[in-house]
Amino acid sequence: MNVVLDNLDVFGSGLWTTLKLTALSFLLALGIGVVVATARVSPAAPLRAAGLAYVETVRNTPPLVLLFLFVYGLPKTGVKYSLFISAVLVLGGYTGAFVAEALRSGISAVPIGQAEAARSLGLTFTKTLRYVVLPQAFRTVIPPLGALLSALVRNTSLAAPIGVLELTARAGQLNTTDPNPVWIYLAAAAAYMVVTLPLGAVTRLVERRVAVAR
Amino acid sequence: MSLAPQASAPPASTSQPLIVLDKVCKSFGSHEVLHDIDLTVDRGEVVVVIGPSGSGKSTLCRCINRMEVASSGSITLDGVPLPQEGRALARLRAQVGMVFQSFNLFSHRNVLDNVTLAPIKVRGIPRKQAEATARELLDRVGIGDKADQLPAQLSGGQQQRAAIARALAMEPKVMLFDEPTSALDPEMINEVLDVMRELAASGMTMVVVTHEMGFARTVANRVVFMDGGRIVETAPPEEFFANPKSERARDFLGKVLSH
Numbered sequence: 339m340n341v342v343l344d345n346l347d348v349f350g351s352g353l354w355t356t357l358k359l360t361a362l363s364f365l366l367a368l369g370i371g372v373v374v375a376t377a378r379v380s381p382a383a384p385l386r387a388a389g390l391a392y393v394e395t396v397r398n399t400p401p402l403v404l405l406f407l408f409v410y411g412l413p414k415t416g417v418k419y420s421l422f423i424s425a426v427l428v429l430g431g432y433t434g435a436f437v438a439e440a441l442r443s444g445i446s447a448v449p450i451g452q453a454e455a456a457r458s459l460g461l462t463f464t465k466t467l468r469y470v471v472l473p474q475a476f477r478t479v480i481p482p483l484g485a486l487l488s489a490l491v492r493n494t495s496l497a498a499p500i501g502v503l504e505l506t507a508r509a510g511q512l513n514t515t516d517p518n519p520v521w522i523y524l525a526a527a528a529a530y531m532v533v534t535l536p537l538g539a540v541t542r543l544v545e546r547r548v549a550v551a552r
Numbered sequence: 553m554s555l556a557p558q559a560s561a562p563p564a565s566t567s568q569p570l571i572v573l574d575k576v577c578k579s580f581g582s583h584e585v586l587h588d589i590d591l592t593v594d595r596g597e598v599v600v601v602i603g604p605s606g607s608g609k610s611t612l613c614r615c616i617n618r619m620e621v622a623s624s625g626s627i628t629l630d631g632v633p634l635p636q637e638g639r640a641l642a643r644l645r646a647q648v649g650m651v652f653q654s655f656n657l658f659s660h661r662n663v664l665d666n667v668t669l670a671p672i673k674v675r676g677i678p679r680k681q682a683e684a685t686a687r688e689l690l691d692r693v694g695i696g697d698k699a700d701q702l703p704a705q706l707s708g709g710q711q712q713r714a715a716i717a718r719a720l721a722m723e724p725k726v727m728l729f730d731e732p733t734s735a736l737d738p739e740m741i742n743e744v745l746d747v748m749r750e751l752a753a754s755g756m757t758m759v760v761v762t763h764e765m766g767f768a769r770t771v772a773n774r775v776v777f778m779d780g781g782r783i784v785e786t787a788p789p790e791e792f793f794a795n796p797k798s799e800r801a802r803d804f805l806g807k808v809l810s811h
Protein backbone atom coordinates (compact mmCIF):
# COMPACT_ATOMS: atom_id res chain seq x y z
CA MET A 339 0.00 0.00 0.00
CA ASN A 340 2.70 2.42 1.01
CA VAL A 341 4.60 1.74 -2.14
CA VAL A 342 1.68 3.28 -3.98
CA LEU A 343 1.08 6.22 -1.67
CA ASP A 344 4.77 7.03 -1.50
CA ASN A 345 5.04 7.09 -5.26
CA LEU A 346 1.89 8.89 -6.32
CA ASP A 347 4.04 11.31 -8.31
CA VAL A 348 5.48 8.41 -10.31
CA PHE A 349 2.00 7.10 -11.09
CA GLY A 350 0.92 10.64 -11.87
CA SER A 351 3.65 11.21 -14.40
CA GLY A 352 2.97 7.80 -15.99
CA LEU A 353 -0.73 8.58 -16.20
CA TRP A 354 0.02 11.97 -17.73
CA THR A 355 2.09 10.32 -20.47
CA THR A 356 -0.69 7.79 -21.01
CA LEU A 357 -3.20 10.59 -21.43
CA LYS A 358 -0.98 12.48 -23.88
CA LEU A 359 -0.35 9.29 -25.81
CA THR A 360 -4.09 8.60 -25.92
CA ALA A 361 -5.08 12.10 -26.97
CA LEU A 362 -2.53 12.43 -29.76
CA SER A 363 -3.10 8.90 -31.03
CA PHE A 364 -6.85 9.40 -31.08
CA LEU A 365 -6.57 12.67 -33.01
CA LEU A 366 -4.36 10.91 -35.51
CA ALA A 367 -6.78 7.97 -35.61
CA LEU A 368 -9.70 10.29 -36.38
CA GLY A 369 -7.73 11.89 -39.21
CA ILE A 370 -6.68 8.56 -40.64
CA GLY A 371 -10.19 7.19 -40.11
CA VAL A 372 -11.75 9.99 -42.16
CA VAL A 373 -9.21 9.64 -44.95
CA VAL A 374 -9.41 5.85 -45.12
CA ALA A 375 -13.21 5.80 -44.87
CA THR A 376 -13.34 8.34 -47.69
CA ALA A 377 -11.09 6.12 -49.78
CA ARG A 378 -13.27 3.12 -48.94
CA VAL A 379 -16.40 4.78 -50.36
CA SER A 380 -14.66 6.62 -53.19
CA PRO A 381 -15.81 6.17 -56.78
CA ALA A 382 -12.18 5.49 -57.74
CA ALA A 383 -11.46 1.76 -57.59
CA PRO A 384 -7.71 2.14 -56.81
CA LEU A 385 -8.55 4.30 -53.79
CA ARG A 386 -11.11 1.79 -52.58
CA ALA A 387 -8.53 -0.98 -52.93
CA ALA A 388 -5.90 1.02 -51.06
CA GLY A 389 -8.35 1.74 -48.24
CA LEU A 390 -9.30 -1.90 -47.98
CA ALA A 391 -5.65 -2.98 -48.02
CA TYR A 392 -4.86 -0.61 -45.17
CA VAL A 393 -7.76 -1.75 -43.05
CA GLU A 394 -7.12 -5.44 -43.62
CA THR A 395 -3.38 -5.16 -42.98
CA VAL A 396 -3.86 -3.34 -39.72
CA ARG A 397 -6.72 -5.45 -38.49
CA ASN A 398 -4.84 -8.67 -39.09
CA THR A 399 -1.60 -7.72 -37.37
CA PRO A 400 -0.99 -7.59 -33.61
CA PRO A 401 -0.37 -3.95 -32.67
CA LEU A 402 2.66 -4.90 -30.60
CA VAL A 403 4.28 -6.44 -33.66
CA LEU A 404 3.59 -3.23 -35.58
CA LEU A 405 5.20 -1.25 -32.78
CA PHE A 406 8.32 -3.43 -32.79
CA LEU A 407 8.48 -3.19 -36.55
CA PHE A 408 8.22 0.57 -36.37
CA VAL A 409 10.67 1.09 -33.51
CA TYR A 410 13.29 -1.52 -34.38
CA GLY A 411 12.69 -2.11 -38.09
CA LEU A 412 12.15 1.35 -39.49
CA PRO A 413 15.45 2.84 -38.25
CA LYS A 414 17.20 0.25 -40.46
CA THR A 415 15.81 2.14 -43.44
CA GLY A 416 17.16 5.39 -42.04
CA VAL A 417 13.85 6.72 -40.68
CA LYS A 418 13.88 7.35 -36.98
CA TYR A 419 11.32 8.88 -34.64
CA SER A 420 11.41 9.33 -30.88
CA LEU A 421 9.85 6.48 -28.92
CA PHE A 422 6.87 8.58 -27.93
CA ILE A 423 6.19 9.74 -31.49
CA SER A 424 6.62 6.18 -32.76
CA ALA A 425 4.01 5.02 -30.26
CA VAL A 426 1.63 7.80 -31.32
CA LEU A 427 2.04 6.93 -35.00
CA VAL A 428 1.52 3.21 -34.53
CA LEU A 429 -1.35 3.45 -32.04
CA GLY A 430 -2.98 6.18 -34.13
CA GLY A 431 -2.52 4.21 -37.33
CA TYR A 432 -3.83 1.07 -35.67
CA THR A 433 -6.89 2.68 -34.14
CA GLY A 434 -7.42 4.65 -37.36
CA ALA A 435 -8.29 1.48 -39.25
CA PHE A 436 -11.06 0.72 -36.77
CA VAL A 437 -12.27 4.32 -36.80
CA ALA A 438 -12.42 4.06 -40.60
CA GLU A 439 -14.60 0.98 -40.44
CA ALA A 440 -16.90 2.56 -37.87
CA LEU A 441 -17.21 5.66 -40.04
CA ARG A 442 -17.84 3.61 -43.12
CA SER A 443 -20.79 1.91 -41.48
CA GLY A 444 -21.96 5.34 -40.34
CA ILE A 445 -21.70 6.61 -43.90
CA SER A 446 -23.78 3.77 -45.24
CA ALA A 447 -26.42 4.52 -42.61
CA VAL A 448 -26.92 8.01 -44.07
CA PRO A 449 -29.82 7.85 -46.55
CA ILE A 450 -28.57 7.87 -50.14
CA GLY A 451 -30.89 10.77 -50.96
CA GLN A 452 -28.71 13.07 -48.83
CA ALA A 453 -25.69 12.52 -51.04
CA GLU A 454 -27.80 12.65 -54.21
CA ALA A 455 -29.24 16.00 -53.24
CA ALA A 456 -25.76 17.33 -52.50
CA ARG A 457 -24.35 16.09 -55.78
CA SER A 458 -27.33 17.42 -57.72
CA LEU A 459 -26.45 20.86 -56.34
CA GLY A 460 -22.95 20.63 -57.75
CA LEU A 461 -21.02 19.55 -54.68
CA THR A 462 -18.08 17.35 -55.62
CA PHE A 463 -17.61 13.92 -54.05
CA THR A 464 -15.34 15.25 -51.32
CA LYS A 465 -17.53 18.27 -50.53
CA THR A 466 -20.56 16.02 -50.38
CA LEU A 467 -18.80 13.84 -47.83
CA ARG A 468 -17.43 16.75 -45.88
CA TYR A 469 -20.49 18.92 -45.56
CA VAL A 470 -23.38 16.50 -45.82
CA VAL A 471 -22.54 12.84 -45.27
CA LEU A 472 -19.74 12.78 -42.67
CA PRO A 473 -21.42 15.17 -40.22
CA GLN A 474 -24.43 12.87 -40.23
CA ALA A 475 -22.31 9.73 -40.16
CA PHE A 476 -20.38 10.92 -37.10
CA ARG A 477 -23.60 11.21 -35.14
CA THR A 478 -24.43 7.59 -35.59
CA VAL A 479 -20.94 6.37 -34.69
CA ILE A 480 -20.41 8.17 -31.39
CA PRO A 481 -20.87 4.94 -29.34
CA PRO A 482 -18.40 2.87 -31.39
CA LEU A 483 -15.94 5.77 -31.37
CA GLY A 484 -16.26 5.94 -27.58
CA ALA A 485 -15.52 2.24 -27.37
CA LEU A 486 -12.48 2.68 -29.63
CA LEU A 487 -11.20 5.51 -27.47
CA SER A 488 -11.59 3.37 -24.37
CA ALA A 489 -9.74 0.52 -26.05
CA LEU A 490 -7.02 2.96 -27.07
CA VAL A 491 -6.52 4.10 -23.47
CA ARG A 492 -5.83 0.50 -22.54
CA ASN A 493 -3.78 -0.18 -25.68
CA THR A 494 -1.36 2.61 -24.85
CA SER A 495 0.16 0.12 -22.37
CA LEU A 496 1.64 -1.55 -25.44
CA ALA A 497 4.09 1.33 -25.56
CA ALA A 498 5.64 0.07 -22.30
CA PRO A 499 7.75 -2.70 -23.87
CA ILE A 500 9.34 -0.26 -26.33
CA GLY A 501 10.32 2.04 -23.48
CA VAL A 502 7.77 4.84 -23.41
CA LEU A 503 7.40 5.74 -19.75
CA GLU A 504 3.64 5.66 -19.59
CA LEU A 505 1.60 4.27 -16.72
CA THR A 506 2.39 0.57 -17.14
CA ALA A 507 6.09 1.23 -17.70
CA ARG A 508 6.24 3.43 -14.59
CA ALA A 509 4.55 0.70 -12.59
CA GLY A 510 7.10 -1.78 -13.94
CA GLN A 511 9.98 0.50 -12.97
CA LEU A 512 8.60 0.87 -9.48
CA ASN A 513 8.21 -2.87 -9.18
CA THR A 514 11.88 -3.47 -9.95
CA THR A 515 13.13 -0.99 -7.36
CA ASP A 516 10.54 -1.81 -4.72
CA PRO A 517 8.92 -5.17 -5.59
CA ASN A 518 5.26 -5.23 -4.60
CA PRO A 519 3.46 -6.35 -7.73
CA VAL A 520 0.02 -6.78 -6.19
CA TRP A 521 -0.39 -3.23 -4.97
CA ILE A 522 1.57 -1.61 -7.76
CA TYR A 523 -0.34 -3.24 -10.60
CA LEU A 524 -3.68 -2.94 -8.80
CA ALA A 525 -3.00 0.78 -8.55
CA ALA A 526 -2.09 0.93 -12.23
CA ALA A 527 -5.28 -0.93 -13.18
CA ALA A 528 -7.31 1.44 -11.03
CA ALA A 529 -5.67 4.44 -12.71
CA TYR A 530 -6.71 3.11 -16.15
CA MET A 531 -10.24 2.62 -14.90
CA VAL A 532 -10.38 6.15 -13.57
CA VAL A 533 -9.89 7.25 -17.17
CA THR A 534 -12.02 4.71 -19.01
CA LEU A 535 -15.05 4.43 -16.73
CA PRO A 536 -16.16 8.05 -17.17
CA LEU A 537 -15.70 7.68 -20.94
CA GLY A 538 -18.90 5.65 -21.17
CA ALA A 539 -20.86 8.43 -19.45
CA VAL A 540 -19.21 11.09 -21.61
CA THR A 541 -20.05 9.11 -24.74
CA ARG A 542 -23.71 8.91 -23.77
CA LEU A 543 -23.72 12.62 -23.05
CA VAL A 544 -22.19 13.52 -26.40
CA GLU A 545 -24.57 11.15 -28.13
CA ARG A 546 -27.57 12.88 -26.57
CA ARG A 547 -26.17 16.28 -27.47
CA VAL A 548 -25.68 15.58 -31.15
CA ALA A 549 -28.74 13.40 -31.67
CA VAL A 550 -31.05 16.15 -32.87
CA ALA A 551 -34.63 15.63 -33.89
CA ARG A 552 -34.93 13.84 -37.20
CA MET B 553 -33.49 38.25 -92.46
CA SER B 554 -31.52 40.89 -90.69
CA LEU B 555 -27.92 41.59 -91.29
CA ALA B 556 -27.26 41.91 -87.59
CA PRO B 557 -24.31 39.74 -86.62
CA GLN B 558 -25.34 36.25 -85.64
CA ALA B 559 -24.22 35.23 -82.18
CA SER B 560 -20.86 33.73 -82.95
CA ALA B 561 -20.26 32.07 -79.58
CA PRO B 562 -21.68 28.55 -79.52
CA PRO B 563 -24.29 28.89 -76.73
CA ALA B 564 -26.49 31.01 -78.98
CA SER B 565 -28.67 32.04 -76.17
CA THR B 566 -32.19 32.01 -77.51
CA SER B 567 -32.60 30.04 -80.68
CA GLN B 568 -30.86 26.87 -79.66
CA PRO B 569 -32.73 24.35 -77.50
CA LEU B 570 -31.58 24.07 -73.89
CA ILE B 571 -31.60 20.30 -73.57
CA VAL B 572 -31.16 17.83 -76.38
CA LEU B 573 -31.32 14.08 -75.88
CA ASP B 574 -30.32 12.15 -78.95
CA LYS B 575 -30.92 8.39 -79.12
CA VAL B 576 -30.33 7.98 -75.40
CA CYS B 577 -30.34 4.41 -74.12
CA LYS B 578 -29.85 3.27 -70.58
CA SER B 579 -29.50 -0.26 -69.26
CA PHE B 580 -29.09 -1.57 -65.75
CA GLY B 581 -27.17 -4.75 -66.42
CA SER B 582 -29.08 -6.49 -69.19
CA HIS B 583 -32.31 -4.66 -68.38
CA GLU B 584 -32.87 -1.85 -70.87
CA VAL B 585 -34.73 0.95 -69.10
CA LEU B 586 -34.50 3.70 -71.71
CA HIS B 587 -34.61 2.97 -75.42
CA ASP B 588 -33.65 5.48 -78.10
CA ILE B 589 -34.96 8.55 -76.32
CA ASP B 590 -35.03 11.68 -78.48
CA LEU B 591 -36.16 14.74 -76.61
CA THR B 592 -35.61 18.45 -77.05
CA VAL B 593 -36.49 21.01 -74.42
CA ASP B 594 -36.52 24.67 -75.36
CA ARG B 595 -35.72 27.57 -73.10
CA GLY B 596 -38.64 28.49 -70.88
CA GLU B 597 -40.50 25.36 -71.87
CA VAL B 598 -42.32 23.20 -69.34
CA VAL B 599 -42.28 19.54 -70.30
CA VAL B 600 -44.36 17.16 -68.23
CA VAL B 601 -43.41 13.49 -68.36
CA ILE B 602 -46.07 10.96 -67.56
CA GLY B 603 -46.33 7.22 -67.85
CA PRO B 604 -46.89 4.05 -65.86
CA SER B 605 -44.65 2.95 -63.02
CA GLY B 606 -41.35 1.55 -64.23
CA SER B 607 -41.60 3.22 -67.62
CA GLY B 608 -38.28 5.02 -67.06
CA LYS B 609 -39.43 8.53 -66.12
CA SER B 610 -37.10 8.89 -63.14
CA THR B 611 -34.22 7.40 -65.06
CA LEU B 612 -34.78 9.87 -67.89
CA CYS B 613 -34.78 12.73 -65.42
CA ARG B 614 -31.64 11.47 -63.70
CA CYS B 615 -29.81 11.06 -66.99
CA ILE B 616 -30.24 14.77 -67.71
CA ASN B 617 -27.96 15.73 -64.81
CA ARG B 618 -25.97 12.55 -65.12
CA MET B 619 -27.02 11.11 -61.79
CA GLU B 620 -27.43 8.11 -64.06
CA VAL B 621 -25.01 7.68 -66.91
CA ALA B 622 -26.65 6.98 -70.25
CA SER B 623 -25.36 3.77 -71.83
CA SER B 624 -25.37 5.32 -75.30
CA GLY B 625 -26.59 8.33 -77.19
CA SER B 626 -25.80 11.92 -76.40
CA ILE B 627 -27.18 14.57 -74.08
CA THR B 628 -26.30 18.22 -74.41
CA LEU B 629 -27.18 21.09 -72.12
CA ASP B 630 -27.02 24.53 -73.66
CA GLY B 631 -25.08 23.08 -76.57
CA VAL B 632 -22.48 21.43 -74.39
CA PRO B 633 -22.30 17.62 -74.05
CA LEU B 634 -22.58 16.45 -70.44
CA PRO B 635 -19.09 16.15 -68.94
CA GLN B 636 -17.89 12.69 -67.95
CA GLU B 637 -17.06 13.25 -64.31
CA GLY B 638 -15.18 15.28 -61.73
CA ARG B 639 -15.33 19.04 -61.40
CA ALA B 640 -16.77 19.66 -64.84
CA LEU B 641 -19.67 17.36 -64.03
CA ALA B 642 -20.18 19.09 -60.67
CA ARG B 643 -20.30 22.43 -62.52
CA LEU B 644 -22.89 21.05 -64.87
CA ARG B 645 -25.02 19.79 -62.01
CA ALA B 646 -24.86 23.22 -60.41
CA GLN B 647 -26.76 24.48 -63.47
CA VAL B 648 -29.46 21.85 -63.25
CA GLY B 649 -31.76 21.99 -60.25
CA MET B 650 -33.32 18.75 -59.07
CA VAL B 651 -36.28 18.22 -56.80
CA PHE B 652 -36.87 14.76 -55.41
CA GLN B 653 -39.98 12.92 -54.37
CA SER B 654 -38.56 12.48 -50.87
CA PHE B 655 -37.34 16.12 -50.51
CA ASN B 656 -33.88 15.04 -49.32
CA LEU B 657 -33.26 18.16 -47.28
CA PHE B 658 -29.99 17.92 -45.34
CA SER B 659 -31.36 16.70 -42.04
CA HIS B 660 -28.53 18.03 -39.88
CA ARG B 661 -28.84 21.62 -41.11
CA ASN B 662 -31.59 24.16 -40.68
CA VAL B 663 -33.62 25.36 -43.63
CA LEU B 664 -31.51 28.46 -44.23
CA ASP B 665 -28.28 26.43 -44.22
CA ASN B 666 -29.86 23.96 -46.61
CA VAL B 667 -30.42 26.77 -49.07
CA THR B 668 -27.05 28.49 -48.61
CA LEU B 669 -24.77 25.43 -48.51
CA ALA B 670 -24.27 25.02 -52.26
CA PRO B 671 -24.04 28.73 -53.13
CA ILE B 672 -21.36 29.13 -50.46
CA LYS B 673 -19.41 25.91 -50.95
CA VAL B 674 -19.82 25.50 -54.71
CA ARG B 675 -20.04 29.03 -56.04
CA GLY B 676 -18.03 30.75 -53.35
CA ILE B 677 -20.66 33.37 -52.64
CA PRO B 678 -20.07 35.23 -49.34
CA ARG B 679 -22.27 33.95 -46.53
CA LYS B 680 -24.07 37.24 -45.98
CA GLN B 681 -25.06 37.59 -49.59
CA ALA B 682 -26.05 33.91 -49.82
CA GLU B 683 -28.25 34.27 -46.75
CA ALA B 684 -29.95 37.36 -48.11
CA THR B 685 -30.72 35.55 -51.37
CA ALA B 686 -31.85 32.47 -49.45
CA ARG B 687 -34.27 34.48 -47.35
CA GLU B 688 -35.76 36.05 -50.48
CA LEU B 689 -36.22 32.59 -51.99
CA LEU B 690 -37.78 31.23 -48.81
CA ASP B 691 -40.20 34.15 -48.82
CA ARG B 692 -40.96 33.47 -52.45
CA VAL B 693 -41.95 29.86 -51.69
CA GLY B 694 -43.85 31.01 -48.63
CA ILE B 695 -41.75 29.65 -45.77
CA GLY B 696 -39.69 32.67 -44.82
CA ASP B 697 -40.61 32.10 -41.18
CA LYS B 698 -39.12 28.58 -41.19
CA ALA B 699 -35.54 29.59 -41.96
CA ASP B 700 -34.17 28.59 -38.57
CA GLN B 701 -36.02 25.31 -38.25
CA LEU B 702 -34.67 21.86 -38.92
CA PRO B 703 -36.24 19.96 -41.82
CA ALA B 704 -37.83 17.46 -39.44
CA GLN B 705 -39.82 20.29 -37.86
CA LEU B 706 -41.51 21.13 -41.18
CA SER B 707 -44.52 19.57 -42.83
CA GLY B 708 -43.94 17.66 -46.07
CA GLY B 709 -45.24 20.51 -48.18
CA GLN B 710 -42.98 22.97 -46.42
CA GLN B 711 -40.00 20.65 -46.82
CA GLN B 712 -40.62 20.32 -50.52
CA ARG B 713 -40.89 24.08 -50.91
CA ALA B 714 -37.61 24.44 -49.02
CA ALA B 715 -36.08 21.91 -51.40
CA ILE B 716 -37.27 23.95 -54.36
CA ALA B 717 -35.75 27.09 -52.82
CA ARG B 718 -32.51 25.19 -52.28
CA ALA B 719 -32.35 24.22 -55.94
CA LEU B 720 -33.26 27.73 -57.10
CA ALA B 721 -30.47 29.23 -55.00
CA MET B 722 -27.99 27.91 -57.55
CA GLU B 723 -29.76 29.88 -60.29
CA PRO B 724 -30.15 26.80 -62.46
CA LYS B 725 -30.85 26.92 -66.16
CA VAL B 726 -33.39 24.15 -65.82
CA MET B 727 -35.28 22.49 -62.99
CA LEU B 728 -35.98 18.77 -62.92
CA PHE B 729 -38.85 17.57 -60.76
CA ASP B 730 -39.26 13.85 -60.11
CA GLU B 731 -42.73 13.32 -58.69
CA PRO B 732 -42.41 16.28 -56.33
CA THR B 733 -45.84 15.79 -54.79
CA SER B 734 -46.11 12.00 -54.69
CA ALA B 735 -44.94 11.75 -51.08
CA LEU B 736 -47.27 14.49 -49.85
CA ASP B 737 -50.57 14.34 -48.05
CA PRO B 738 -53.32 15.54 -50.40
CA GLU B 739 -53.87 18.82 -48.60
CA MET B 740 -50.24 19.81 -49.17
CA ILE B 741 -50.02 19.02 -52.85
CA ASN B 742 -51.37 22.33 -54.01
CA GLU B 743 -49.01 24.51 -52.03
CA VAL B 744 -46.14 22.83 -53.87
CA LEU B 745 -47.85 22.90 -57.26
CA ASP B 746 -48.56 26.61 -56.76
CA VAL B 747 -44.87 27.29 -56.27
CA MET B 748 -44.14 25.30 -59.43
CA ARG B 749 -46.81 27.21 -61.36
CA GLU B 750 -45.28 30.47 -60.28
CA LEU B 751 -41.88 29.20 -61.30
CA ALA B 752 -43.14 28.19 -64.72
CA ALA B 753 -44.79 31.59 -65.16
CA SER B 754 -41.47 33.25 -64.34
CA GLY B 755 -39.99 31.58 -67.40
CA MET B 756 -38.04 28.73 -65.81
CA THR B 757 -37.33 25.77 -68.05
CA MET B 758 -38.80 22.72 -66.33
CA VAL B 759 -38.95 18.98 -66.80
CA VAL B 760 -41.60 17.58 -64.49
CA VAL B 761 -42.41 13.95 -63.84
CA THR B 762 -45.81 13.89 -62.20
CA HIS B 763 -49.11 12.14 -61.88
CA GLU B 764 -50.89 15.47 -61.37
CA MET B 765 -52.88 15.64 -64.60
CA GLY B 766 -54.37 19.00 -63.65
CA PHE B 767 -50.91 20.46 -63.48
CA ALA B 768 -49.97 18.89 -66.80
CA ARG B 769 -53.08 20.28 -68.49
CA THR B 770 -52.67 23.81 -67.24
CA VAL B 771 -48.93 24.36 -67.00
CA ALA B 772 -47.21 22.09 -69.50
CA ASN B 773 -46.20 23.30 -72.93
CA ARG B 774 -45.75 19.70 -73.90
CA VAL B 775 -46.66 16.33 -72.47
CA VAL B 776 -44.33 13.40 -73.00
CA PHE B 777 -45.88 10.01 -72.50
CA MET B 778 -43.51 7.15 -71.75
CA ASP B 779 -44.05 3.45 -71.61
CA GLY B 780 -41.57 0.60 -71.48
CA GLY B 781 -38.55 2.90 -71.71
CA ARG B 782 -39.73 4.65 -74.87
CA ILE B 783 -41.35 7.94 -75.60
CA VAL B 784 -44.61 6.75 -77.06
CA GLU B 785 -46.22 10.09 -77.67
CA THR B 786 -45.44 13.75 -77.26
CA ALA B 787 -47.98 16.52 -77.78
CA PRO B 788 -49.31 19.77 -76.37
CA PRO B 789 -51.53 19.00 -73.36
CA GLU B 790 -54.83 20.03 -74.91
CA GLU B 791 -54.19 17.68 -77.83
CA PHE B 792 -52.80 14.86 -75.70
CA PHE B 793 -55.63 14.82 -73.19
CA ALA B 794 -58.38 15.39 -75.76
CA ASN B 795 -57.33 12.67 -78.14
CA PRO B 796 -54.29 10.62 -77.29
CA LYS B 797 -53.01 8.92 -80.42
CA SER B 798 -51.62 5.73 -78.98
CA GLU B 799 -53.57 2.89 -77.49
CA ARG B 800 -51.22 2.81 -74.49
CA ALA B 801 -51.71 6.49 -73.71
CA ARG B 802 -55.48 6.04 -73.92
CA ASP B 803 -55.23 3.08 -71.56
CA PHE B 804 -53.07 4.99 -69.13
CA LEU B 805 -55.26 8.08 -69.15
CA GLY B 806 -58.32 5.93 -68.67
CA LYS B 807 -56.75 4.49 -65.55
CA VAL B 808 -55.43 7.69 -63.98
CA LEU B 809 -58.36 9.89 -64.83
CA SER B 810 -60.96 7.42 -63.60
CA HIS B 811 -59.98 7.86 -59.95
Ligand SMILES: Nc1ncnc2c1ncn2[C@@H]1O[C@H](COP(=O)(O)OP(=O)(O)OP(=O)(O)O)[C@@H](O)[C@H]1O
Pocket residue numbers: 580585603604605606607608609610611612
Ligand atom coordinates in the same frame (compact mmCIF):
# COMPACT_ATOMS: atom_id res chain seq x y z
N1 LIG C 1 -30.43 1.66 -59.99
C1 LIG C 1 -31.17 0.76 -60.66
N2 LIG C 1 -30.73 -0.51 -60.82
C2 LIG C 1 -31.47 -1.41 -61.51
N3 LIG C 1 -32.66 -1.16 -62.05
C3 LIG C 1 -33.16 0.08 -61.92
C4 LIG C 1 -32.45 1.09 -61.21
N4 LIG C 1 -33.20 2.22 -61.25
C5 LIG C 1 -34.31 1.91 -61.92
N5 LIG C 1 -34.30 0.64 -62.34
C6 LIG C 1 -35.34 -0.02 -63.14
O1 LIG C 1 -35.57 0.77 -64.27
C7 LIG C 1 -36.93 0.78 -64.60
C8 LIG C 1 -37.41 2.19 -64.74
O2 LIG C 1 -37.30 2.80 -63.48
P1 LIG C 1 -37.73 4.29 -63.22
O3 LIG C 1 -37.51 4.54 -61.78
O4 LIG C 1 -37.03 5.18 -64.18
O5 LIG C 1 -39.26 4.27 -63.55
P2 LIG C 1 -40.35 5.35 -63.27
O6 LIG C 1 -41.07 5.56 -64.55
O7 LIG C 1 -39.75 6.52 -62.61
O8 LIG C 1 -41.33 4.60 -62.27
P3 LIG C 1 -42.15 5.16 -61.02
O9 LIG C 1 -43.38 5.79 -61.56
O10 LIG C 1 -42.44 3.93 -60.24
O11 LIG C 1 -41.26 6.11 -60.29
C9 LIG C 1 -37.64 -0.02 -63.55
O12 LIG C 1 -37.88 -1.31 -64.06
C10 LIG C 1 -36.66 -0.08 -62.43
O13 LIG C 1 -36.80 -1.29 -61.72
Ligand SMILES: [Mg+2]
Pocket residue numbers: 609610611730731
Ligand atom coordinates in the same frame (compact mmCIF):
# COMPACT_ATOMS: atom_id res chain seq x y z
MG1 LIG D 1 -39.90 7.37 -60.68
